[in-house]
Amino acid sequence: MMVASFLVGICLALSQHLLYANLHHKSMDDEGEKVRMVLYGRAFAYxxxxAFGGCCILVFRQRIWRTFRSSALSVLSIDQLFLATEDPSLFVNWETISNAPLAVAMALVIWLIPLATIIFSPGALSFGWYQETGSANISVPNLNFSMESYADWRTPIQMADGTKKRQLMFYNTTDMKQEEEGWFDYFDQPSSDLTRVSLMTAxxxxxxxxxxxxxxxKSCGGNYNCTYTASFVGPGYKCEMVANGPEDDAKLAELGAPFNTSExxxxxxxVYLSDVDKGEYNKPQYDQLGEGGKPNGTIPDxxxxxxAEPVLWIGYSINSTVKLAPDDPLAKNWTARYDPHIFRCIHYETKYTIKYNYTDFAFTMETEYEYLSPIVDTNFTLSDNGTVDYxxxxPAANYVSPRTDVPRYKKVAAYHAMGQSLREFLRGKIELTPELPKGxxxxxxDSEIAQTTLVSNMTSTPTEDLPDKLQRFYGDMLLSLFSAPKMLVVSETMAEVQRSRFQSTFIYSPAKLWGCYAPVIFFTLIILLMGxxxxxxxxxxxxxxFSRIMVTTRNQTLDDISRGACLGNDPFPMELMHTKLQFGVLNDYGELEYIGQDGLQGVGHCAFGVPSEVSFIQRGVPYAGLRRRPERRITGVQKEKTD
Structure with a gap:
């Protein structure tokens, strides 16, 4: 029973550990389920x-009888030892502490086991905020402009909710019914959905x-914070600074710029000047158009x-805040030096690699650009007199026609629609009146650019990093298509998402649990070995x-000294309580002896008595009342002992 109790206690402690380990970092929304899990853990602890307490109690019972045999104790101390698991008064009785230190120590362990198991061990499982981290391969939103290559505006793609995918542009056609030989669709203008997204972005x-x-x-696959990297190919403007500072016009003339720094x-x-329409796709494409954009008469080649795609020519001036010298010719109009800059941007097919970072309700992005090739790889001819033929x-071989490579034409049309949406904001100029002499x-x-982040909302003048910011602004315009998931180019791609989230979960500390059980197991094992x-x-x-107490108190001396106290009532006679008794072999007893079949007389009776009338019990001696070997079992012959 001692060993079984000890092993059961270890199994129950392991069960509590396994339950708590299974609950570790697990979130439960059902409050009733949470309470049940906590109660299960407390049941294991109880x-x-x-089990551990039962093991210690069994050993304690063995130990107190060893104490009763080796030391004479007062009836009060004997009472306290018998009631040690119920009455802690033995811990303040010097007689029990000095004469039965091992038994008192065992009793102390028995009293402390509930403190460690029932009270402290459930504290190893608590609730708290846990940052769950990990990765997952999930489908994330992305852009796929190739979807426009094979889309047919006559039969739009339907989404799961019954709505239709929206394209980036509107088309004209040479035949609404698709019956005439050589019919084709051609670009008309950006769609209203694209225009709306562009306006909202700006x-x-x-x-x-x-x-x-x-x-x-959607991007993190649930209520997480996450980061991931995705890439797509789309349109992008590659900007190049051509002129820095006043009269830096040599390269401008070589490239056929429409203006120079003198303006x-x-x-x-x-303070801002742009020319973004040279070589623009004509709208309308033909003067006389019929139903659906079909030209009246012969269709032009x-x-x-x-x-071509229009080249963006943009000039701007930045206040350097450097004070002008009084003798500077420009000091009659300005107090600080202005630095003029002119740059050009060419429309490229671009690979975007973007690292997305979603944290709570905000997100940031780090974008890398890889410019692949011009969307329409042609150049404007510069004549000898410096004029440009737009x-x-x-070369004409690089023209993109709706009659030949239709998928490529549709993709280029989508790129062009995006670029045209941007150019609507860049077109125009901003003039700045001089500070002197009137100020x-x-x-x-006179430009929509003032309604964007490309211009300071404090001074209404362009920002200092305008070329870089324009490239990012165009990229933001593309990525803002995510806000309209019904757009055809908004698709999904698989990505490895690094994600994390804080959630209220069970938190299990094995160190706390085994910090409670380790001393219990250790001291219980020591007590078990002692037992x-x-x-x-x-x-x-x-x-x-009761039966054991009854037979160990069958002593005429005890009968004599306990007369008048047989009810077991309180208060008990103090004289009797302080009488010292010891458990041993009675030296002089008036009981019947037992004689076995072998004719040997029983050696004596073990009972409590005053120290002077008992002697030590010897191991292996078959005292009366103790189980003997079968061949020594009593047959029943009796005789009365006389003095």
Whole structure:
């Protein structure tokens, strides 16, 4: 029973550990389920207390009988030892502490086991905020402009909710019914959905693209914070600074720029000047168009052909805040030096590699650009007199026609629609009146760019890093298509998502649990070994049941000194309580002896008595009332002993 109790206690402690380990970092929304799990753990703790405590109690019972044999104790101390698991008064009785230190120590362990198991061990499982981290391969939103290559506006793609996918542009056609030989569709203008997204991006005045409200849930695969990297191929403007500072016009002339730094402040009047329409796709493509954009009469050969993409020429001036010298000619109009800059941007097919970071309700992006090739790889011809022919770029072999490579034409049309949406904001100029002699200086705005983040909302003048910011602004315009998931180019791709989230979960600390159980197991094992050794020393086991008390108190001396106190009532006679008794072999007893079949007389009776009338019990001697070997079993012959 001792060993079984000890092993059951260890099994119950392991069961509590396994339950808590299974609950570790597990979130439960059902409050009833949470309570049940906590109660299960406490049940294991309670039953382990019973098992370990039961083992210690069994050993304690053996040990007190060894104590009663070796030391004479007062009836009070004997009472306290028998009631040690119920009455802690033995811990303040010096007689029990000095004469039965091992038994008192065992009793102390029995009292402390519930403290460690029932009270402290459930504290190893608690609730708290846990940052769950990991990775998952999930489908994330992405852009796929190739979807436009094979889309047919006559039969739009339907989504699961019954709505239709929206394209980036509107088409004209030479035959609505697709019956005439050689019919084809050709680009007309950006779609209203693209125009809406572009306007919202520009007017939002934030330095990041628009996104759908549930973007984090969709991108992270749930209520997580996450980071992941995705790439796609789309349109992008590659910008190159051509002129820095006043009169830096040599390269401008070589490239056929439509203006030079003389038109920019401080020599000119413009703080911002742009030319973004040279070589633009004509709208309409033909003067006389019928139903659906079909030309009246013969269809021109160049109808709908993309010959070039307009080059963006943009000039701007930045206030350097460097004060002008009084003798500087520009000091009559300006107090600080203005630095003019002119750059050009060419429309490229671009590979975007973007690292997305969703944290709570905000997100950031780190974008890398890889410019692949010009969308329409043609150049405008520069004549000897410095003028540029924008009507016939070369080489003609690189024109993109709707009659030949239709998928490529549709993709180029989508790119062109995006670029045209951007150019709507860049077109125009901003003039700045001089500070002197009348002042004050103020901007006269004639461009939609003033409604974007490309212009300071404090001074209404372009930002200092305008070329880089324009490239990012265009990228944000593309990525803002995510805010309109019904757009055809919005698709999905698989990505490895690194994600994390804070959630209220069970938190299990094995160190706390085993910090409670380790001393219990250790001291219980020591007590168990002591119990085994005690049984080995005694050669038998003991109990504290009524029958055992009855037979160990069959002593005429005890009958004499306990007269008048047989009710077991309180208060008990103090004289009797302080009488010292010891358990041993009575030296003089008036009981019947037992004679076995071999004719040997029984050697005596073991009972409590005063120290002067008992002697030590010897291991292995078959005292009366103790089990003997079968061949020594009593047959029943009796005789009365006389004095």
């Amino acid at each position: 039953f382990s207390k019973i 007017y939002s005045l934030v330095d990041h693209p628009l996104n759908r409200p549930d973007a984090r849930i 920019l402040i401080p020599r000119g009047q413009h 160049g109808l709908g052909v993309f010959k 009507n016939n770029p070369s 004050p200086s103020f901007a006269r705005v 085994a050794w005690t049984i080995h020393q005694d050669g038998t086991t003991f109990s504290v049941g």
